[in-house]
Amino acid sequence: MEFIISPLGDQAAHLEFGRPFHEETEKKIRTVTTVLDEQCPAWVIEYIPSYTSVTIFYDIHFFKKEALPYEAVRLEVERLFNHLEPMELNDRRKVRIPVLYGGESGPDLQEVATLNGLTVDEVIDIHTSSVYTVQMVGFSPGFPFLVGMSPRITAPRRMNPRLRIPPRSVGIAGGQTGIYPIETPGGWQLIGQTPIELFLPNETPPSLLRAGDQLEFFSITKEQYDAYREGDV
Structure with missing residues (x-):
């Protein structure tokens, strides 16, 4: 591979798999993250996948006997991944998210x-008719960057970003859609809100x-939204 x-920096290795993003890149990233999850190398602190890369943060003290810790990490990374073929993407987890639009x-x-x-109903129909892929999680805790949105509902970021985006807001920016898990500033066009919590700080x-x-x-009514929030669904 x-x-x-x-x-x-002095405590991370950056693995780049090629740009622009395409499915083969995603296969390579999934291969690396799966191996790291399964083998849990003692020198790995955490890893961060993105659209076209994976950054691995490592414990520099694990390589304290090495004059150049990064070189030791590079050899470990090559040992783990060079001989592998990109895995197929047949085991994707499927998640359905309710939205009050x-x-x-x-x-x-x-x-x-x-x-x-378009009409408002047409935007909702188009937004709920696609199957999206989570390409990365970042910006704020639990924020999913999704690909797969129809170009028929693209919209630019707001000229004047909001200082406070309500938690669980669903937005559009350019050709992407995403969900704000927590209250943050932001400039995406807000089209709805989900009752589902995306950031779960007490869980692993x-x-x-x-x-x-x-x-x-999928679209829900205000009554259904309230029922989700109250735990009745």
């Missing part, structure tokens, strides 16, 4: 519809979604 490895929960839904010459792992998951949205 081919990749380019380089140091990132529009109104106070999705104040930019009409704007997205207007920008694309603390993120409901992970890279490689397949996700579908």
Whole structure:
């Protein structure tokens, strides 16, 4: 399996699998993360997958006898991964996320519809008809970056970002859609809100979604939203 490895500071190794992103890149990233999960090398502190790379943070004290710890890490990485073939993506976890679209929960839904010459109902139908793939989790704890959105509902980021995005808001920015797990500033166009918590700080792992998951949205009413929040669903 081919990749380019380089140091990132003095305690991390960056594995690059090629740009732009395509399915073969995702296969390589899934292979690396699966091996790290299964083998749990003692020198690995954590790893962070992204669209086209994996960054591995390592315990520099594990290599205290080495003059150049990064070189020892590079050899370990090559030993683990050079001989492997990219794994097939047949075991994706499938997740369905309910969304209350529009109104106070999705104040930019009409704007997205207007920008694309659609009705609000058409935007909802298009948004819920796709199967999305979680390519990475980042920006804020549990925030999933999703690919697979129809180009028919693309929308630019807001000219004036909001200082506070309500937690669990579903948004669109460019050709991507995503979910804000916690309250943060942000500039995405907000089209709805899910009652489902994505950031679970007391659980392991603390993120409901992970890279490689397949996700579908489905529309719910305000009554159903409240029932989810109250634990009745």
